[in-house]
Amino acid sequence: MIASARPPRAVLPRDVAALCTLYGAALRGGAPALPESFIAAEQGNLRTHYLPATRSRVIGAPGTPEGFISVHGAEVAGLFVDPAYQGRGIGSRLLAWAATTAPELHVFVFTENRPARAFYAARAFAPAGEEIHVETGLPILRLEAASARILDRLSPAGALPPHPRGI
Numbered sequence: 001m002i003a004s005a006r007p008p009r010a011v012l013p014r015d016v017a018a019l020c021t022l023y024g025a026a027l028r029g030g031a032p033a034l035p036e037s038f039i040a041a042e043q044g045n046l047r048t049h050y051l052p053a054t055r056s057r058v059i060g061a062p063g064t065p066e067g068f069i070s071v072h073g074a075e076v077a078g079l080f081v082d083p084a085y086q087g088r089g090i091g092s093r094l095l096a097w098a099a100t101t102a103p104e105l106h107v108f109v110f111t112e113n114r115p116a117r118a119f120y121a122a123r124a125f126a127p128a129g130e131e132i133h134v135e136t137g138l139p140i141l142r143l144e145a146a147s148a149r150i151l152d153r154l155s156p157a158g159a160l161p162p163h164p165r166g167i
Contacts, residue, residue: 007059008094009059019051020044020047023078023080024039033112033136034136035136038136056069056070060085066084067079067082067094071105074102074103074104076098079095096150096151096154100151104147106143106144120143121143123145123153124145124150124152126144127141129141
């Protein structure tokens with residue numbers, strides 16, 4: 001499969017079911033300790049709460065997203081790429097869009113999610129604290145970066161090699 005060269009676009013109603021499926025798969029893969037009941041609840045929350053409350057963008061054809069990002073204020077509330085499309089720059093393109101929306105960004109990742117931590121570190125994010133995720137009791141890290149530094153890392157001069165896990 002060839003990843004879309006299209007820029008990030010707004011979420012359409014016909015994207016939502018596929019985004020919920022992608023979100024659930026990403027949670028399972030990134031934090032295997034999460035209980036299935038939590039993942040199912042989060043998929044419902046994505047549909048009813050998270051997407052309506054965030055600025056979200058999708059890459060991919062309507063109804064078949066390759067990846068998506070949701071931003072709430074300066075927080076990257078979620079960035080997920082379908083495993084079939086990882087390693088093709090989709091996550092970086094989505095993050096570059098987010099970096100144009102606020103002077104600084106932060107994101108919370110489960111501490112056990114090493115691929116996500118590496119993805120963000122390669123894009124100028126640095127640890128800024130650790131806490132416990134209230135709903136699951138699992139440790140999470142807060143990562144922060146100035147948007148200008150993110151864009152510098154993603155510019156052609158500072159172009160990154162593909163992430164080993166393809167995020």
